[in-house]
Amino acid sequence: MELEAKLEKLKNYLNNKKLLIAFSGGADSSLVVYIASKVSKESTAVIVDNGVMPSDCIGNAVKIADEIGIKLSVIKEDFLDDESFRSNPSNRCYICKNKMYSKIIEIAKENDLEVVDGINITDLLEDRPGIMVNYGKNIESPLVKAGFTSDDVRNALQMLNINYSTSTTCMATRISKNSEITPKKINRVKYAESLLKGLSGSEVVRVRDHDGVALIELENIEKILNSGILNHVDSELKAVGFKRVTMDIGGYADSKKDLVVYKPCKDEKHKIMFETELPYTINIEETCKQLKTLGEVKCSVEMGIAMLEIQGRNVTVFKTGKVVARRVVDKEDAENLLVEVLPSIRRII
Numbered sequence: 001m002e003l004e005a006k007l008e009k010l011k012n013y014l015n016n017k018k019l020l021i022a023f024s025g026g027a028d029s030s031l032v033v034y035i036a037s038k039v040s041k042e043s044t045a046v047i048v049d050n051g052v053m054p055s056d057c058i059g060n061a062v063k064i065a066d067e068i069g070i071k072l073s074v075i076k077e078d079f080l081d082d083e084s085f086r087s088n089p090s091n092r093c094y095i096c097k098n099k100m101y102s103k104i105i106e107i108a109k110e111n112d113l114e115v116v117d118g119i120n121i122t123d124l125l126e127d128r129p130g131i132m133v134n135y136g137k138n139i140e141s142p143l144v145k146a147g148f149t150s151d152d153v154r155n156a157l158q159m160l161n162i163n164y165s166t167s168t169t170c171m172a173t174r175i176s177k178n179s180e181i182t183p184k185k186i187n188r189v190k191y192a193e194s195l196l197k198g199l200s201g202s203e204v205v206r207v208r209d210h211d212g213v214a215l216i217e218l219e220n221i222e223k224i225l226n227s228g229i230l231n232h233v234d235s236e237l238k239a240v241g242f243k244r245v246t247m248d249i250g251g252y253a254d255s256k257k258d259l260v261v262y263k264p265c266k267d268e269k270h271k272i273m274f275e276t277e278l279p280y281t282i283n284i285e286e287t288c289k290q291l292k293t294l295g296e297v298k299c300s301v302e303m304g305i306a307m308l309e310i311q312g313r314n315v316t317v318f319k320t321g322k323v324v325a326r327r328v329v330d331k332e333d334a335e336n337l338l339v340e341v342l343p344s345i346r347r348i349i
Contacts, residue, residue, distance in 0.1 A: 001147055001336065003152055003155055003156060003159070006146045006147050006148055006152060006156075007035070007146075007156060009145070009146040009147070010031075010032075010035050010142055010143065010145075010146040010148070011035055011038075011039050013142050013145050013146060014032075014035055014036045014039050014040050014043075014116075014142055015039045015040065016039070016040065016041045017036075017040050017041060017042075017043075017114055018040070018041050018042040018043075018111075018112060018113050018114060019036050019040050019042065019043040019044070019113060019114055019115075019116055020043075020044050020045075020046055020104060020107060020108040020111070020113040020114065020115050020116075021033050021036055021043060021044070021045045021046070021070075021115075021116055021117070021118075022046060022047075022100070022101070022104055022115065022116070022117040022118070022139075023045035023046060023047045023061060023065065023072065023118075024047060024057070024061060024118070024165070024168040025047070025057065025060045025061030025063075025064045025065070025164065025165035025168055026118065026164055026165055026166075026168035027118075027150070027153050027154055027157055027164045027166075028118030028119070028120050028123075028143060028148075028150075028153050029045075029117065029118035030064055030068070030118075030157065030162055030163075030164040030165075031118070031143070031148075031153050031156055031157055031160075031162065031164075032116065032117070032118050032142055032143065033045050033065065033068055033070050034068050034160065034162050035142075036070070036116075037068055037069055037070045042113070043070060044070065044071045044072075044073065044111075044113065045065050045070050045071065045072045045073070046072070046073045046074075046075065046104055046107060047061050047072065047073075047074055047075070048074075048075045048077065048100040048103060048104070049074055049075065049076045049077070050077060050078070050079040050096065050099070050100065050170070051077070051078035051079055051080055052079060052080065052170055052171045052172045052181065052186055053168075053170060053171065054167045054168070054169070054171060054190070054193070055190055055194065056165075056167060057165065057167060057168055058074060060165040060167070060168075061165065061168075062074070064163055064164060064165060067163060068162070073107070075103050075104075075107075077099075077103065079096060079099060079172075080181060080182075080183065080186075082095075082099065085099070085172075085181070086180060086181050086182075087178075087180060087181075088172065088175055088176075088177055088178060088179055088180055088181045089177065089178060090129075090177050090178065091129045091349050092172060092177065092181075093128060093129050093130040093170075093173075094129040094130050094132060094133060094349055096130065096170065096172065097130035097133040098130075098133045098136075101115070101133050101134075101137055101139060102137075105137060105139075114140070115137075115139045115140075116139065116140050116141065116142050117134065117139060117140075117141055118141070118143060119131060119134065119141035119143065119144055120141070120143040120144060120148045120149060120150055120152070120153055121143070121144055121147060121148060121149045121259070121339055121342060122149045122150040122151075123150075124144070124342040124343065124345070125259070125276065125278060125279075125342070126279065127279040127280050129280075129347070129349050131347075132346075132347065132349050135346065141343075144342075144343050147336075147339045149259065166203050166204045167203075167204065169206075171186050171189055171190065172186075174189045174206065174207060174208050174209055175189075175209050176208075176209065176210050176211055179209075179211055184241065185209055187240075188209070188237075188240040188241050188242065189207050189209055191236075191240050192207040192214060192216075192236075192237050192240070192242070193205045193206070193207050195233065195236055195237075196216060196218055196224070196233065199223070199224050199229060199232075199233065200218050200219075200220045200221070200223045200224050201220055201223055202218040202219040202220045202223075202252070203219065204218070204219055204252055205217070205218045205219075205252070206218070206252055207237075209242075212241070212242060212243040212244070213242065213243060213244045213245075213246060214237050214242040214244065214245045214246065215246050215247070215248060216233075216245070216246065216247040216248065217247075217248045217251065217252035218251060218252050219251060219252050220251075221247070221249065221251040233245060258276075259274075259276065259334075259335045259338050259339070260273070260274030260275075260276060260325075260331060260334045260335050260338060261274060261275050261276060262274060262331065273325055273326065273327075273328040273329075273330070273331070273333075273334045274324075274325050274328065274331070274334035274335075274338070275322065275323065275324045275325075276322075276323050276338065277321055277322055277323075278321035278322075278323065278345070278347075279321060280321055280347040280348070281319060281320070281321060281347065281348045282304075282306075282317055282318065282319050282320070282321060282345060282346070282347060282348070283346045283347060283348045284299065284300075284301050284304055284305065284306050284317070284319050285299070285301050286346035287306050287317055287344065287345050287346045288301075288306045290343075290344035290345070290346060291306060291308045291317075291341070291344050293344070294308060294310050294340065294341065294344060295308050295309050295310035295311070296308070296309040296310075297309075304318060304319030304320070305317070305318055305319070308341065310337070310340075310341075312327060313325065313326070313327050313328050313333075313337055314326040314327055315337065315341050317341075317345060323338070323341070323345070325337055325338070
């Protein structure tokens with residue numbers, strides 16, 4: 001589907017609605033907020049300052065909302081006061097998002113607004129347990145409805161000349177899972193990232209804290225590759241509590257994953273046109289329930305398989321996360337089919 005067609009579909013979905021938009025100032029939510037501000041009956045943005053956001057996140061979000069011309073409400077709550085979040089379990093993003101959206105839903109109910117967010121199709125290919133909160137709380141994702149990938153979003157923002165923040169990821173994601181999130185760890189990561197932004201000129205910097213070992217990821221790695229700067233970084237990061245300082249020499253880059261991978265098969269009649277591996281385990285029983293709205297479904301929870309027949313095409317979803325499509329016309333048809341099926345797949349948290 002062409003970008004213009006996706007934008008039209010997004011406009012139609014948001015048209016004349018009363019919306020409360022979960023906002024971060026990032027690319028995805030900025031596009032939703034911009035379009036909603038043009039076509040919705042009423043729209044307000046809301047951001048939760050959970051105490052572990054990047055230093056400039058809230059300020060950037062306020063600035064971007066002001067540029068777009070939409071009202072922004074800021075909810076402040078320190079999530080580090082919650083032991084279940086602070087303990088940093090493997091499903092920490094689910095805990096965090098559940099807390100955030102519970103607050104947002106309270107505001108929405110008081111004002112008779114529908115809550116939407118900025119999740120896109122590419123997000124569904126990643127290990128994001130927080131997405132399950134959307135399903136549990138019936139929160140819609142307009143970009144998914146309109147078939148937007150991450151690349152589509154960035155292309156649309158460029159075409160519409162809309163600014164967005166590149167630094168919106170919660171700082172808790174920098175801390176190794178099952179290692180307690182503390183103010184000390186958050187503050188040393190914030191300091192390290194601020195230092196490296198200044199030294200490298202990179203807009204996006206990540207410093208991962210792996211049990212006291214700093215792992216640096218940044219766009220412009222070449223700008224700090226001299227002994228003087230590296231020694232300065234090493235001493236500064238150790239001074240704030242890091243035991244060792246390391247660097248990902250590949251630099252920082254947004255993760256990119258093809259929606260489909262071509263997998264030829266000897267049997268031309270049933271040739272496999274695409275296959276993708278989701279990085280999480282599938283709840284086959286719940287997925288089957290959702291797939292029934294799309295077509296004829298055969299399900300075996302015991303075997304860990306769900307099979308969907310849809311308009312002469314076949315999609316098989318495996319508990320392991322593999323998704324295989326057969327009898328599709330070409331790559332574009334396979335991608336469109338995946339976009340249609342992905343929102344119905346339910347993971348195990």
